[in-house]
Amino acid sequence: MEALFTTQYPVAKADYVSAGKASQDIKRRLKQLGIGGDVLRRVAVASYEVELNLVIHSEGGTLTLTLYPDCVELNSVDVGPGIADVSMAMREGWSTANDEARALGFGAGMGLPNMKRNADDFSIQSELGKGTVIDMRFHLPGWQGEQT
Amino acid sequence: MTIKDMADILSAKVLIGADKLDIPVHTACCSDLMSDVLAFVDEKTVLITGLTNPHVVRTSEMLDLKCLVFARGKIPAEDILESAEEQGLAVLATKLTAFTACGMLYEHGLRGVPVPTAWDDGEEDG
Numbered sequence: 001m002e003a004l005f006t007t008q009y010p011v012a013k014a015d016y017v018s019a020g021k022a023s024q025d026i027k028r029r030l031k032q033l034g035i036g037g038d039v040l041r042r043v044a045v046a047s048y049e050v051e052l053n054l055v056i057h058s059e060g061g062t063l064t065l066t067l068y069p070d071c072v073e074l075n076s077v078d079v080g081p082g083i084a085d086v087s088m089a090m091r092e093g094w095s096t097a098n099d100e101a102r103a104l105g106f107g108a109g110m111g112l113p114n115m116k117r118n119a120d121d122f123s124i125q126s127e128l129g130k131g132t133v134i135d136m137r138f139h140l141p142g143w144q145g146e147q148t
Numbered sequence: 149m150t151i152k153d154m155a156d157i158l159s160a161k162v163l164i165g166a167d168k169l170d171i172p173v174h175t176a177c178c179s180d181l182m183s184d185v186l187a188f189v190d191e192k193t194v195l196i197t198g199l200t201n202p203h204v205v206r207t208s209e210m211l212d213l214k215c216l217v218f219a220r221g222k223i224p225a226e227d228i229l230e231s232a233e234e235q236g237l238a239v240l241a242t243k244l245t246a247f248t249a250c251g252m253l254y255e256h257g258l259r260g261v262p263v264p265t266a267w268d269d270g271e272e273d274g
Contacts, residue, residue, distance in 0.1 A: 020206035027210065044210040045186055092187075104203050108183030117187075 001144070005033060005067040011054040016104060019055040023047040026065050026074075033067060035140070042118040043072050043138050049111045049118075050076045050134055056101040058132065072138040074119075082128040090116070090124075149173055149258055151215050151238050154194070157252050158242040160217065164229055165238030171214055177261045178250050182207045188263045189213075196253075198246055200224040202231065209235045219246040 007029070009022035027044040035043070047063070054061045054076060061078030083089045090112050097107025116122040119136035120143075126132040152169035155162055162169065176194040179185050182203050185195060189211055196217040197204055205228055208216055215238040218224060223241050224232075232239050242249055 017202070020203060020210075024206060024209060041210070041212060048206065048210045049186060104201055105180055105182035105185075105199050105207075106203070108181050108187075110183040110187040114183075114187040 001068050001070065003066050003068055005029075005065075007065050009051075009063045009065075011051055011058075011061055011063055013055065013058060013060045014100075015055055016100060019052055020048055022063050023051050026063075029065070030067070030072065035067075035072065039072065039138050039140060043074065046115045046118040046136055046138075047074055049115050050074065050136070052101075052106055053111050054078055056097050056106060061131070068140075070140050070143045071120075072140065074134075074136045074138075076132070076134040078131045078133075080129065080131045082130050083124075083126040083132055084128050086124055086126050149253075149256060151194075151240070153256070154215070154217070154253060154258070155240050157256050158217065158240065158244055158249050160240040160242040163218075163223065163239040163241050164233045165215070165236075168215075168236075168238040171238065173214060173258065175261045176217075176250070176253060176258050177263075178246050186210065189261055191261050193261050194258075196246055196249055198222060200228065202228050204228075205231045205235070205237070208232070208237055214238065215240065217242060217249060219244060219249050 026047050030040055051063055058078035059080045064075040066073040088094050092113045093109040095107045095109035101107040120139045121137040123135045151171050173194050175191055176196060177189055178196040180197055180199045185207055192212045192214050194215040195213055196219055198219050200222050218241045221243045
């Protein structure tokens with residue numbers, strides 16, 4: 001299905017001041033495009049979590065928002081360092097965040113599980129030394145199912 | 149209870165949202181851990197916190213929260229308040245500690261947001 005709208009946000013490593021601004025913009029844009037209610041809230045929460053993860057844990061990366069007629073996609077790609085043990089990282093309460101992130105109220109080890117909970121479809125691929133890719137999809141009313 | 153009732157009970161200053169004082173509130177949560185707030189709060193509720201960084205306001209925007217209450221006399225910086233105003237939040241500040249503020253609001257009938265726990269036994273907190 002053809003994308004109605006797509007935009008990319010570069011997210012810098014350790015930029016705690018700006019962290020979350022891409023997600024604010026994502027939420028505001030989707031709202032302008034007529035997305036609301038529960039889906040908008042779930043996209044916003046997952047977007048904020050993944051953006052914070054890029055700032056706290058990655059060497060930097062890109063967050064991409066794509067709107068299709070029947071779903072919203074969020075895609076996060078970073079340039080490293082990759083996650084040593086993805087199954088551990090998916091556990092609630094498991095975190096490697098530093099003190100700076102914790103002082104801001106993050107690093108409780110809820111980020112990845114919370115993304116998974118909020119997205120209708122969630123996938124993560126990570127390779128140590130290379131980077132991490134997270135794809136999330138949020139179904140809109142009229143969701144047509146997986147397109148081949 | 150309304151936001152105005154909360155402000156009266158807490159002897160709070162209304163920093164932002166004097167036009168929102170009639171909004172009803174039924175539940176609240178109290179945390180300095182935005183990770184937990186993002187993970188567990190599913191309602192358009194009130195957040196009582198001691199943190200005054202921009203992430204409190206950004207987290208509130210993501211969750212469509214109605215009202216922020218800063219405890220222990222803390223007042224956030226002007227740019228944080230401007231951001232709260234932009235997104236239509238009401239913001240209160242009280243001299244009370246978070247513990248006392250929660251206790252007083254609870255005493256007046258406000259209850260905690262239902263939150264699932266890792267050892268959920270079907271009973272809700274609050």
